[in-house]
Amino acid sequence: MQDRPDDKYSRILNASIQVISEKGLEKSSVSEIVKKAGIAQGTFYLYFSSKSDLVPAIANSLLTKILDRMKRKVHGGESFWSTLNVVINETFIVTEEHKDIIVLVYSGLAVNHSMEKWEEVYRPYYEWLEIEISKAVQKEEINSDINVKWTSRTIINLIENAAERYYIGGEQDESLTVYKEELFKFIRKSLIAG
Amino acid sequence: MQDRPDDKYSRILNASIQVISEKGLEKSSVSEIVKKAGIAQGTFYLYFSSKSDLVPAIANSLLTKILDRMKRKVHGGESFWSTLNVVINETFIVTEEHKDIIVLVYSGLAVNHSMEKWEEVYRPYYEWLEIEISKAVQKEEINSDINVKWTSRTIINLIENAAERYYIGGEQDESLTVYKEELFKFIRKSLIAG
C-alpha cells in the first residue's frame, strides 16, 4: 500500500478489482490481472508482494472511498442523525456499486487470518465515527451511557450487513427507502437518551 | 446434506471441520481430509460433489448445533429478554468453540456466490427467531412497529458480528460479561416500546 500510488500501482489495483469482481479471488490469476493492466508478469511483484497482498489494498481502496464520500457530505454543524443518514446512504451506494467484491473486502481479510490488516484498514473509519459519536454525546443527542468504541464498530457492522443483505443476499422485500428507514430507526432507538 | 448422515458422511464432515479449522479452506486438501476421516479418496466424492460442497454442509452443521442449543434452553414461558440472552450466550459459546471455522461459515457461502445455499441454511434459524419476536410483540414486550422478518435477521447478524469481533477480531477491551451486556442493551433499546 502506498499513499500516492503511481500509475502502474493504480493500473494493477483497478485491473484486480475488475478481474476479481468477475471471477472471485481464487479463480483470478495474476496473469489475467497483469494482462488487463497492460504490464508484464514480473512487474506485478514490484508493487505487490503476492497475490493475496491485493486484498487489503482493495479493501483500503474501497474503505477510503467510502470514508471520503462521507467526510465530503458531513461538515460538522449538522445533527448526528443527519450524519447517520449519510453513513447509511453512502454505505448502500458503494455496496451496490461494488457488490461483487465487497463481500471479499468485508470478510476476506478475516478468512485469510490477517486480523491485523483488517484492524489497520478499518481504523480510520472506526475512529472517524467514534469522534462523531463523542460529539453527539456531548451535544446530548445520544445517551452518554454507551461505550463509544464498541458502538462505533457495531453501527458500522450493522449498516454494512444490512447493505450486504439487501444487495447481495437479495433481501429486497421492501423498497430501498423503507429498508433504510427500518435500519435508521433501529440504530436511533438504541442510541437516543431515554 | 442429509438429515441422517450415515457414518461415512459424518466422518468426512468432522474431519473437514478439524482440518479446515487448522488451515483454512484453500490450504486444506481433500487428501488430508480423507486421511483424517480414514476413508479412501474416491469415497469422499460419493458423499460430496466437490471440495467446496463442504462449506454449506459445515455451515448447516454449525447452525443446527446453535439452534438446537437455543431451543433446548428456551421453553416458551419466559420473557423475550430471557430468550434474547440465550441467543446471545449460545452464539458466543459456539463462536468461541468454533472460532477458527466460523468466519468461513458466515462469509464463505457469500464468497462462493452461493446465496441460495446461505438462505437455505439460515432459514430455520431466522424463522425460529421470527416466531419468538412475534410472540413478544403479542405479549407487548416489544414494539409492534417493527418489521419482524427484517428484525430477526438483523439481530442474528448483529449478535454474530459482535461475537466474531470479540473472539476473532480480538476486540476484548472489556470483560465478556460487560461486552454481552452492551450488546443486550443495544438490542433491547431498539425493540422496546417507547
Add this chain to the structure above:
Amino acid sequence: MQDRPDDKYSRILNASIQVISEKGLEKSSVSEIVKKAGIAQGTFYLYFSSKSDLVPAIANSLLTKILDRMKRKVHGGESFWSTLNVVINETFIVTEEHKDIIVLVYSGLAVNHSMEKWEEVYRPYYEWLEIEISKAVQKEEINSDINVKWTSRTIINLIENAAERYYIGGEQDESLTVYKEELFKFIRKSLIAG
C-alpha cells in the same frame, strides 16, 4: 467374445457402441456404459475382462455384420466384378452408418498393440475374399499372376480406406457413385488379365 451373446452381453455391447460413438473410447467410462445398459457396475466384468476388451468385441460385431451382408448378396454364380461391387457397396453403407466408431475399429486394435486380435477378427473376412478371388482366378476373370492372400488384404484395406476418406475425411468432391466407380476401376485394372 461369445458366439451366442446372451441378453446382458448384447446390452453391454450395444450400449458401448452408442456411448463410444458419441465420446470416443478414452472419454467413455464403464459407469456410463453400464448405466445405459441398465446393469450394475460389477456385472460388466462378468462379460468383459476390462474396458479395452470392448474394442475387439465391437470390431468383431461390425465385421461380422459387414461380412453377413456381403454373403447374403453374393450367391456364387455371379462374376467376380459383381462381387467386388457388393464388397464396395456394403463397406460404404456400413462405414456411413458407423462412421463415428469405425475409425476406432480399423485402427484402435493396432493402437493398443493387439495385433493378434486384429488378425483374429479380420480372418473370416480376409478368407472369404481369398476364396472369391481364387474362384475368379480359376474362371480366368482375373490374372493368375497375383498373390491371392496379399491381394485379398490389399483390396479390403483399399476399400475401407476409400470409404473412410469419403465419409470421415470429408473427401466428397464428387458424387458417391462416381467415387465408387473410380475405386472399382482402380481395383479392376489391377486385377484383370492383360
Add this chain to the structure above:
Amino acid sequence: MQDRPDDKYSRILNASIQVISEKGLEKSSVSEIVKKAGIAQGTFYLYFSSKSDLVPAIANSLLTKILDRMKRKVHGGESFWSTLNVVINETFIVTEEHKDIIVLVYSGLAVNHSMEKWEEVYRPYYEWLEIEISKAVQKEEINSDINVKWTSRTIINLIENAAERYYIGGEQDESLTVYKEELFKFIRKSLIAG
C-alpha cells in the same frame, strides 16, 4: 507447429516421440516427456497447449521427413515408375524406423476427431504426388482417364497400409522385395494406359 522449431520445442517433440513409441499415447505421461526433454513441467505448456496437441506435431514431423526424403531422391527427369518406387521404398523405410508410432500418426488424428489437422498435415504430401502424377499423365506414362486428386490420396494410403501390414501387422510371409514388387505391380496396372 512452427516452421523453425526452437531448441525447447524440438527437445519436447523428440522426447515425445521416444516416450510415445515405447508406451503409446495414453500411457505416456507429460511428466515423463518433460523429464526426458530436460525441461520443467510448465514449460511443456508454453509450446503445446495440451498433451494431445503432440499428435499432429509428431505427424507433421514424420510426414515432413518422408516427403523430404522423397524429394531428395526424385529429381524430375526420371519416369513416374521410378518415382513410384521411391515413394514405396521411402515409405517402407520410415515405417520400419518409426513403426511404434506410425499407427498413432495415421490413425490418432482421425480418432481424435481432428480431421482438419489431418488434412492440413497431409496436404503437402498429397499435392506433391498430384504434381508427379499430372506430369506422368502429360508424358502419357499413365492413363489420362483418372482423377488425379483421388488417385494421389489412394496411392499414398495404399502404400502406407501395405507398409503397416508388413512391419506392424506382421504380414511377412514373403521377402520384402517380393512384397514391394507385388505392391508396385498392383498400382502400376491400375495406372498404365490400357
Add this chain to the structure above:
DNA sequence: AATGAATGAGTATTCATTCAT
C-alpha cells in the same frame, strides 16, 4: 449371476513466483 459401495492409484494442468537480461 448380480450387485454397487468402496477403493486408491494415477496425472494433466495451472499459476504464483523468480531471475537473467
Add this chain to the structure above:
DNA sequence: TATGAATGAATACTCATTCAT
C-alpha cells in the same frame, strides 16, 4: 524499473476394478 520465459510444486477429481453380500 521493467520484462516475460521458465519454473516446478501442488491437487482436485476420475474411473477401472474389486469383493462382500
